[in-house]
Amino acid sequence: MKIAVCAKVVPEQARRIDPDTKRLDRSGEPTLNPFDANAVEEALRLKGDAADSEVVIVSLGPERSLDALRKALAMGADRVVLAADEAAAGSDLVASSYALARALEREQPELVLFGQQANDSDGAVMWAAVADRLRRPLISQVAELTTSAEKVRGKRQTEFGYDVIEAPLPAVVAVSDAINEPRYPSLKGIMGAKKKPQETVSLTDLGIEAERAGETGSRTEVYAIGEPPPRGETQKLEDDGSGPEKIVEFLLERKAI
């Protein structure tokens, strides 16, 4: 089985939004989105020892993302395809999902895997947009995944309990971070990763029109960046035995009981 894992490279410590570009400051050390490591791990588990199976990492981002994507190769993935193009900078969901879908169409995987969310944007929406563009069935938030030759079955948590959903392959699956514990790359894996195929493609290579990429291809925008609403005063006290009384006094004072 050919499995594509859609991975995002995020700044290790994203702590500010650039006030000029109104984009996330990506100057921090680039790293593989930790939630995507669960998707890589799951792909490697499904691949197992099957010689005819392949795990390919598909990503969008600047060229320097390759360093961080190599972690997935060190874990055991077979190769990387990175759509790197200046013109794609500032892409929102509409533009990114379009580019990702084009990159995936080129690969024709039987299974496309996503991690639970992007650590930088807190987005948890990409898979449904990509599934729609690929016109493939979708199972999201999967905490237990099984596959057969023609099908994929996922168990997931929702607000109301558990669902078990089944879909024929090819399919798109987003896994929750509860699905597994991603392995640490071994030294051998890290050494071997450098030799694995790492391909960079441009938007033109993927047949993506300029007007569908980057900010031009995006449908959302950022107007302003502000402070969060202030929370009232906080107090902290050490329990000297009077903690319970202090709590009750506080609750009475605030008319909470």
Place this chain on the structure above:
Amino acid sequence: MSTLVFLEHHEGELQKDSLGVLGKAVQLGGDVAALIAGSGVEDLAAQAGRFGAAKVYVADDPALEAPLPQPRVDVTADLVRSHGFDAVLFGATVLTADVAAGLAARLDAGLNWDLVDLTEEDGKLVGKRPALDDTVYVDVGWKTEPKLALIRTGTFEPVQSGGEAEVERVEVRLEDFSTQAKMIEQAHEESEGPSIEDAEVIVAGGRGLGGPENFALVEELAKALGGAVASTRAVVDAGWYPYATQVGQTGKTVAPRLYIAVGISGAVQHKVGMQGSNLIVAINKDPNAPIFEYADLGVVGDLHEIVPKLTELVNAKNAAHFPRD
């Protein structure tokens, strides 16, 4: 402005968050319609009318029985194409996030997610989105119509307007790929005691309890306060407490009058699920626990000492208010 609100339902009830978003749409003004998609759901239309929808579109089809997103994308896209809504709003859940994102791709429409407010400024719709662990609030907008928005759970309260909606059934046309994913099994666990989403008072227990047996401390305090018991991702993953009680990023978002966090460090994954609480009290032995940064009252100490005594004091207060004869 014409707005369509996607209403989620579960076991014959429209969901509170969906109705809250409907209320917000009505407040923003313009024509407000709602969409209910499911099987045997026509009766829910009247409910939507009482909560402010002037018009309710009902997509009723056996293929919409299971709460799966892709057929709902088809139905919503058809409706938006034929009626040209300016905005389509969703209360965010596991289901609606996938519907909204699928719709964004289908219509090449902008989607802003995790919004905690919607306002109209100079005739422009503006969404408020917390980012970077809620340390900044970003004003976001849309360049084209329809404008799609996912609203964070617990953001808006439903408002009963007592109105009556005009109901229209819509034709259900589904794409081949949309019906390929099938629901094989649904196991909906019911939590005991009041549901945490509706509770006025919540007492939540975390890993600091030390073991599942110590949830009794939390349960007794909740009982004394007439509240519900909640938990964290860590204790649910450890199998100490049911998922239905989990608060946080991958669980529920709650906003009770009073939230007492017991043995919870309060990392951002938990914070996003409860920071809307009116009053937060935290009990934790680690003075550096993040929860002390946003708890209205934080007590550093041994929960095994503090909680039973607190329960006793609350029970004594209750007894004083309601003396037994």
